[in-house]
Amino acid sequence: MKRSYTLKSALLLLVATMLVVAGCSKKEETVPTAKDNETATASASRLDAIKERGKLVIATGDYYPFEYLDPETKRLVGYDIDLGQKIADKLGVQAEWKEMQFTALIPTLQNGQADMAIAAMYITDERKKAVDMSEIYMKTGMSLVKRDGDESINRLEDLKGKKVGVKAGATSETAAKELVEQGYDIKIVSYKDTTDYLLDLQMGRVDAAINDYLNQLGYNKQHAEAKLVIVGDPFTEAGLGLAVKQGDTELLKLANDVIKELEASGESKTMYAKWLK
Structure with a gap:
């Protein structure tokens, strides 16, 4: 009896060990870390959140002919307004404009009160320390x-x-x-x-x-x-670019895609002639 009990115990111990090893292997292969989950969720939800909200909030200033109040219609018009609308159209949402002093643009982005800023902004190393800037959408100097x-x-x-x-x-x-x-x-x-x-x-x-x-x-x-x-x-030589909050890579990529599409289609030249010539 003692020998039978010992053999039975050994078999039970072996089975338990195999189950533990199998469970550990499965856990290592399929369970992502909490950090991975947060990163994936943030990346997948940024543009979805804007779409669900139904509007793209854009900070701007008063810089003719890029953004200014039309004296007849009392509506914001200009090159930058057209550009912002193109980006909103790409997302399938409305563009909501927030007018402010130029010095308030970057703080507004940093505080999360706007999704992006378009206001004939020069792309500079100093600004890149505070916000992420797009590719050049117009050259100047x-x-x-x-x-x-x-x-x-x-x-x-x-x-x-x-x-x-x-x-x-x-x-x-x-x-x-x-x-x-x-x-x-x-x-x-x-x-x-x-x-x-x-x-x-x-x-x-x-x-x-x-x-x-x-x-x-x-x-x-x-x-x-x-x-x-x-x-x-x-x-x-200088270039104009739009700005987003640092780390808002998904929205920045979409904005850059729109800038490239306007350039490739020739529509950017049409907009230039409309507002600057």
Whole structure:
């Protein structure tokens, strides 16, 4: 009897051991970690959440001709508004616009109060530290501006001893200071707003101005009576991009896909001609 009991116990122990080993193997093969579950859920649900909400919330500013209030319809219009609508259409939702000061755009994204920001934003290394930015949807740069008919200014070298209007604290002022550092003999006159120094240029209070190329195209279209012209091509290079909260990779990819599709189809050129020419 003792021998039979020992043999039976050994068999039971062997069976139990095999069941434990089999159970462990199955667990290792099929059960993902909690972190894996969270990552998969977040990735799968971001665009679905926007679709379920039924709207894409976009922060923007007031930067003619990219986004501005049409005086007749009282609705936001412009190149960026069209671009945002294309992205919303891709998702199958409505675009809801939040107008604000330019300085509030990035904090609004960081606080989760908007899904993206489109406001003629330069793609810069500094901004990339705070938000994720799309690929370039339009190229631009700093340009030299003069009064139409002024034959004394045809290139940067012609600015020797002349007064040049710029916006204080903006890229135009930075570009002017860099020209001085490079040896250009110019007198920088800084203003609070771009429209102020362009008006002074029109009135002859400054000899020339430095402004963003696209912004100047829009200004010239809106204020043809000012008779200001751009001198040659931009002397710096930059690109405009839209922004999303850091880590919002799925929405950013969709936005980049739309930008590429508009470029490939030629629709981006149509939009450019509509708003900037």
